Amino acid sequence: EIVLTQSPGTLSLSPGERATLSCRASQNFNINYLVWYQQKPGQAPRLLIYGASNRAAGIPDRFSGSGSGTDFTLTISRVEPEDFAVYYCQQYYSPLTFGGGTKVEIK
């Protein structure tokens, strides 16, 4: 099973700052299977990025994904008030696993 480790656990930022979230895998896998989600309190997760770097429909271009091998990054170029949430990475290499999440909170 591939273990995904997300860091930091919590990121405290002011609106307008840049957010850099990390997702590290315990072994290599196909980047087509790396996904990012956003989850706000009381809501279901929402797909942000698939295939490591492709924005899902309706996702603003301030969100971007990058990486390969075992290291992946989600970047929010300028954090907006509605971006404060928990972010999860996910991979599929049988079985499907999620990272533990990074909470982006208001500083």
Next chain:
Amino acid sequence: QFQLVQSGAEVKKPGASVKVSCKASGYSFTNYDVSWVRQAPGQGLEWMGWISPYTGNTKYAQNFQGRVAMTADTSTSTAYMEMSSLRSDDTAVYYCARVGLVGYWLDPWGQGTLVTVSS
């Protein structure tokens, strides 16, 4: 508009079973797998498994094998997740989600069903 709508909250006693439904609309139900994911209070996401509504084939995460059964009714475009021998640590929000055809991303998600296990 692709949408998954889940059944309402449940309260069960330890040892009981629960069955959660997930009704799909806005797309061809048999063309996409449906996955189930749970989230315990204040915790992260845990994948439980998925089902192909077209074939009925299932794949379960090891933690749930023997205790969970996923089914699908193509006549009503509804997927089901049934869990037996419930314990207090099964208290969680249970989500269904459509599985992407290529990269196994989950989108969209249902609104979630809170299952509370308490004596």
